Amino acid sequence: MEFGKTKLEFKLGLFVLFGIIILTAFILLIGDFKSLGVRYKVNCVFNFVNGIKIGAPVRFAGVDVGEVKALDFMFIPEENKTKIKVGCLIERQLKIPADSKIWVNTLGLLGEKYIEIIPGSDYANFIPPNGSIAGKDPVAMEEVGEMARNIALEFRDTLAKIKNGEGTIGRLFYDDALYKELEDLVSDIKLHPWKLFFKGKEKPVSKSK
Amino acid sequence: MIKKAILFLGKKTASFFYFTGGINKLALEAFYLTFKPPFKEKPFIEQCRKVGVDSLPIVSMVAFFIGVILALQTAYQMQRLGSEMYIASIVAVSIVRELGPIITALVVAGRVGAAITAELGSMNVTEQIDALETLAANPVKYLVVPRFLALSIMLPLLTLYADAIGIFGGWLICVNKLSISSGMYTHITFNTLLFKDLFTGLAKTVFFGMIIAFVSCYEGFNVQGGAEGVGRATRHSVVNSFILIIAFDCFFTAFFYFIFP
Numbered sequence A: 001m002e003f004g005k006t007k008l009e010f011k012l013g014l015f016v017l018f019g020i021i022i023l024t025a026f027i028l029l030i031g032d033f034k035s036l037g038v039r040y041k042v043n044c045v046f047n048f049v050n051g052i053k054i055g056a057p058v059r060f061a062g063v064d065v066g067e068v069k070a071l072d073f074m075f076i077p078e079e080n081k082t083k084i085k086v087g088c089l090i091e092r093q094l095k096i097p098a099d100s101k102i103w104v105n106t107l108g109l110l111g112e113k114y115i116e117i118i119p120g121s122d123y124a125n126f127i128p129p130n131g132s133i134a135g136k137d138p139v140a141m142e143e144v145g146e147m148a149r150n151i152a153l154e155f156r157d158t159l160a161k162i163k164n165g166e167g168t169i170g171r172l173f174y175d176d177a178l179y180k181e182l183e184d185l186v187s188d189i190k191l192h193p194w195k196l197f198f199k200g201k202e203k204p205v206s207k208s209k
Numbered sequence B: 001m002i003k004k005a006i007l008f009l010g011k012k013t014a015s016f017f018y019f020t021g022g023i024n025k026l027a028l029e030a031f032y033l034t035f036k037p038p039f040k041e042k043p044f045i046e047q048c049r050k051v052g053v054d055s056l057p058i059v060s061m062v063a064f065f066i067g068v069i070l071a072l073q074t075a076y077q078m079q080r081l082g083s084e085m086y087i088a089s090i091v092a093v094s095i096v097r098e099l100g101p102i103i104t105a106l107v108v109a110g111r112v113g114a115a116i117t118a119e120l121g122s123m124n125v126t127e128q129i130d131a132l133e134t135l136a137a138n139p140v141k142y143l144v145v146p147r148f149l150a151l152s153i154m155l156p157l158l159t160l161y162a163d164a165i166g167i168f169g170g171w172l173i174c175v176n177k178l179s180i181s182s183g184m185y186t187h188i189t190f191n192t193l194l195f196k197d198l199f200t201g202l203a204k205t206v207f208f209g210m211i212i213a214f215v216s217c218y219e220g221f222n223v224q225g226g227a228e229g230v231g232r233a234t235r236h237s238v239v240n241s242f243i244l245i246i247a248f249d250c251f252f253t254a255f256f257y258f259i260f261p
Helices: A007-034 A142-162 A167-174 A177-191 A193-197 B004-033 B042-053 B057-080 B086-125 B128-134 B139-176 B182-192 B195-221 B227-261
Strands: A039-046 A058-059 A063-076 A082-090 A099-105 A111-116 A130-132
Touching: A007 B042, A007 B139, A007 B182, A007 B195, A039 A063, A058 A142, A063 B004, A142 A167, A167 A177, A167 A193, A177 A193, A177 B139, B004 B195, B042 B086, B042 B139, B057 B086, B057 B128, B086 B128, B086 B139, B086 B182, B128 B139, B139 B182, B139 B195, B195 B227
Parallel strands: A039 A130, A058 A111
Antiparallel strands: A039 A082, A058 A063, A063 A082, A099 A111
């Protein structure tokens, strides 16, 4: 039996070849945008990460430069504390200054979580590949709520005090004494306006010329 | 009346079990005989041409139209939200994950599956299959194995063509009618696509190819009566392939959804 002689085999060969070319093109094109070879890893250490997920974007000065690839727990004996290590893959050509600020940010109020990097000014030291950087902890929504609640409670107490006529402002609002004094003063001045021009002898205003 | 209904239901259920069992027996036999010599290349290459090369024009045409339709229908919704940027990713993901594989499988089931059933059916009616057996040639080895191999190898290749052409159709609409730049479109397309999208899409088609091959061969072998029987078997073959392809697609989609989230 002979191979590679008929027109049929030629057509089939062409078909398969083009199919493989398309497959290669797909793989290369998809891989080009996600190739792992041109990235390096930076570990950000947090106490609290507010529900960040693997695959979340990393933004440097507002530009997407990588993504979160790993989330690990890490016990630090010096501080006697378990922290979260977030492994981020960053594009190779990007240099991150060592004093950059890193925290977990949210798109909108309930939106997607991402790692925000605001570049620092120390361009002499960069974070090396596989290096670590401490992240600023995001404020948990519960903490924000708690704080707002505390403020509201204190404000309510103050308002209650003012209503009860306690304190300076409370007395200003609810105590008639000052109002009566003022009324007396005004009526007195109406009756004796010349009192305004009266200059007391016993009190020299100032010693300057 | 009630007795009749129960008998009818029972008959239908029994025939379903016969069908499943028969398909499975045929599949096991074909798998076994695939790895058993002698190996004949000529019928395999012939079937590859029939499945692959000859189906390419119609698959390309359908895939192109699907790409165009998908881009336009998505644009209709996305323009209201002012997010035309997502058209590219929606077109890419839905074609590569779902529409490319299923459209290819359905077109091939209608085109090749029906032909296989008609061919085997008329061979059966004219007693050529019995003649093969008297010549000590196993009809499964001789007829089913090349078709099964050709379908399960050529269908992923055809799907790749369909994916590429479908994305091209979407590109044509987006670049010419929706004023999205060409570079932007390709960037978003391939930035959104993941390897798992491509490979889960292709993995499904191997099974679709097997379904088409086994269902159409089973129906072809089971033809009873003359020309009328061949027609009935062809109809059953296409209908059953369509139902099984879509059911298995549902299963695979759920499977991949939970396995590779």
